[in-house]
Amino acid sequence: MTDPNHSVSPVLEVRGVSKSFGALHASRDISLDLRAGEIHALIGPNGAGKSTLIKQITGELRPDRGSVLLNGEPIDHLSRMARAQRGLGRTFQISALAMDFTVLQNAVLGALVARGGVFRFFSNVMRDRDLVARASEALDRVGLADVAQMRTADISHGQRRQLEVAIALTQRPKLFLMDEPMAGLGAGGSQSMTVFLASLRQEAPILLVEHDMDAVFALADRISVLVYGQIIATGTQEEIRNSVEVQRAYLGEEDAL
Amino acid sequence: MIRREQMCNAAVILLLLAIPLWAHSADAPFVITLATKVTILALAGVGLNIALGIGGLVSLGHAVFFGIGGYATGILASHAQTYEPLLQAPFVIEGTNQMPIIWLVAVVFSALAALVIGALSLRTSGVYFIMITLAFGQMFYYFAISWSAYGGEDGLSIWVRNEFPGANTLVPLHFFLICFAILCAVLWFAARLARAPFGLALAAARQNQDRVEAVGITPYRLRLVAFVVSGAITGLAGALFADLNRFVSPSMLSWHTSGEIMIFVIIGGVGRLFGPVVGAAIFILLEHFLGGISEYWQIYLGGFLLVIVLYARGGVIGALAGREVAHD
Numbered sequence: 096m097t098d099p100n101h102s103v104s105p106v107l108e109v110r111g112v113s114k115s116f117g118a119l120h121a122s123r124d125i126s127l128d129l130r131a132g133e134i135h136a137l138i139g140p141n142g143a144g145k146s147t148l149i150k151q152i153t154g155e156l157r158p159d160r161g162s163v164l165l166n167g168e169p170i171d172h173l174s175r176m177a178r179a180q181r182g183l184g185r186t187f188q189i190s191a192l193a194m195d196f197t198v199l200q201n202a203v204l205g206a207l208v209a210r211g212g213v214f215r216f217f218s219n220v221m222r223d224r225d226l227v228a229r230a231s232e233a234l235d236r237v238g239l240a241d242v243a244q245m246r247t248a249d250i251s252h253g254q255r256r257q258l259e260v261a262i263a264l265t266q267r268p269k270l271f272l273m274d275e276p277m278a279g280l281g282a283g284g285s286q287s288m289t290v291f292l293a294s295l296r297q298e299a300p301i302l303l304v305e306h307d308m309d310a311v312f313a314l315a316d317r318i319s320v321l322v323y324g325q326i327i328a329t330g331t332q333e334e335i336r337n338s339v340e341v342q343r344a345y346l347g348e349e350d351a352l
Numbered sequence: 353m354i355r356r357e358q359m360c361n362a363a364v365i366l367l368l369l370a371i372p373l374w375a376h377s378a379d380a381p382f383v384i385t386l387a388t389k390v391t392i393l394a395l396a397g398v399g400l401n402i403a404l405g406i407g408g409l410v411s412l413g414h415a416v417f418f419g420i421g422g423y424a425t426g427i428l429a430s431h432a433q434t435y436e437p438l439l440q441a442p443f444v445i446e447g448t449n450q451m452p453i454i455w456l457v458a459v460v461f462s463a464l465a466a467l468v469i470g471a472l473s474l475r476t477s478g479v480y481f482i483m484i485t486l487a488f489g490q491m492f493y494y495f496a497i498s499w500s501a502y503g504g505e506d507g508l509s510i511w512v513r514n515e516f517p518g519a520n521t522l523v524p525l526h527f528f529l530i531c532f533a534i535l536c537a538v539l540w541f542a543a544r545l546a547r548a549p550f551g552l553a554l555a556a557a558r559q560n561q562d563r564v565e566a567v568g569i570t571p572y573r574l575r576l577v578a579f580v581v582s583g584a585i586t587g588l589a590g591a592l593f594a595d596l597n598r599f600v601s602p603s604m605l606s607w608h609t610s611g612e613i614m615i616f617v618i619i620g621g622v623g624r625l626f627g628p629v630v631g632a633a634i635f636i637l638l639e640h641f642l643g644g645i646s647e648y649w650q651i652y653l654g655g656f657l658l659v660i661v662l663y664a665r666g667g668v669i670g671a672l673a674g675r676e677v678a679h680d
């Protein structure tokens with residue numbers, strides 16, 4: 096779809112972002128970018144600061160220093176809501192869903208905001224063909240079509256993870272920020288999610304935070320390794336595997352490779 | 353398919369209409385007055401239920417809107433009675449005894465109050481929100497007490513019930529039917545709102561704020577609009593309530609009033625379309641029958657509330673009709 100060589104600036108760029116919680120440096124001068132058509136995996140041990148970085152990109156947290164750019168334009172001044180409307184689609188590490196809603200309603204909510212017309216008081220939202228079609232298509236793609244009419248509180252944990260992804264799809268974002276979409280999916284679930292995400296990168300690039308190394312190595316075009324709030328290496332799979340620093344700091348002890 | 357809740361609702365609304373019609377033919381005006389009271393309080397509750405039930409906003413300040421509606425009636429009517437204009441300069445504003453104009457004034461002013469109170473209090477949440485709405489309630493209450501031009505603590509009497517074109521509002525049944533028609537219209541509106549895009553987004557913000565922010569909606573805006581709509585409806589109810597009693601006093605603005613509206617919404621079923629109607633009916637029936645036995649009838653009300661909160665979260669409607677069926 097998009098030739099990475101033609102794009103002047105990356106879709107997303109993080110420049111020198113730092114963030115402390117008191118004495119804890121959760122992000123130390125982090126820089127990374129996300130290019131059109133790629134999956135960029137962000138890996139690192141628990142507590143490394145992966146989710147904190149995602150939150151600073153989405154605007155949930157303000158960095159102490161540094162800047163975030165979308166298609167070359169700084170978005171630091173924009174609220175979280177404005178960034179979402181500009182095309183940042185994210186999934187949460189811990190599912191954030193309206194539990195009393197049906198699965199379909201959750202998806203319709205995403206489609207509604209993306210399309211516009213939230214402040215309508217008389218039309219029946221679930222009879223809005225355009226919205227329901229958009230929501231159903233997203234559910235279909237992640238494999239939730241069968242449970243569309245179920246209450247979100249009643250579906251499985253893994254299905255809620257898939258719903259997170261489906262809601263992001265309904266927004267038709269310019270890029271995806273996914274915080275551990277495979278967590279708790281089980282072997283079969285992560286495999287089908289892997290296949291799905293592989294196809295998704297054609298639509299929009301993905302910054303993928305993931306602990307599941309099989310998925311990371313199956314998907315990532317590039318990998319960044321975050322340890323104690325610091326990016327210690329960014330590169331292709333080959334480069335990361337061969338990096339002495341990475342082996343020392345992270346992979347070596349687990350013998351994951 | 354007709355659902356159980358819809359059947360419940362239909363039964364409730366038919367009963368509410370049938371009893372005064374019967375009472376009219378049986379010449380029992382007192383029963384009609386009771387039914388009118390239920391209808392008006394139900395309307396106040398439908399207003400609160402939009403903020404509380406859909407939006408999850410626990411407002412202990414809704415008496416402000418109820419009272420503003422009441423004073424709109426009282427003040428306009430008192431000026432019509434004395435033929436003294438409300439305002440001389442820069443232009444003349446006369447009082448009026450025409451209900452539709454009074455309603456409009458009540459709705460506009462309670463909506464404005466809700467806009468101001470909401471804009472400030474919705475910046476907080478949880479217990480702080482409750483406290484700020486309560487504080488605003490107290491401010492308005494003490495202001496009314498000190499406002500001697502309109503009766504201060506003693507309140508304002510309305511000598512003759514205000515007029516509605518084509519009806520004789522002195523006939524209890526006529527006034528009931530006017531209130532009943534308004535309640536039906538507002539229930540229809542509330543039902544549409546709950547199913548509309550706005551209702552979906554507002555309910556989502558209640559359940560998971562992170563989710564709505566992540567898809568790009570500002571919860572504050574949703575809640576402010578809901579609060580204004582909610583306040584305006586409760587204000588309209590206040591205007592009718594003053595006309596029912598032909599009397600307004602600061603007690604309409606007291607936090608007891610806020611508490612009572614909330615109590616019967618909870619009894620009937622928070623977030624259920626007809627919850628406030630059933631709740632108001634139970635409240636008035638308890639007050640009428642138990643109030644005759646003991647001055648301290650609210651002890652029983654408290655017990656009733658306790659049972660509902662502990663064992664029937666969906667209120668009486670929830671117990672009768674089962675769990676809410678989400679949007680279809």
Ligand SMILES: Nc1ncnc2c1ncn2[C@@H]1O[C@H](COP(=O)(O)OP(=O)(O)OP(=O)(O)O)[C@@H](O)[C@H]1O
Nearest residue numbers: 116119121139140141142143144145146147148188
């Ligand atoms: N709001 C906060 N206040 C204080 N400390 C925080 C806050 N959020 C995160 N932290 C701390 O910052 C560090 C990084 O947390 P973060 O959630 O970003 O890690 P992570 O890499 O996503 O870990 P995991 O793989 O377990 O999800 C942790 O030590 C965490 O305790």
Ligand SMILES: [Mg+2]
Nearest residue numbers: 145146147188
């Ligand atoms: Mg995390």
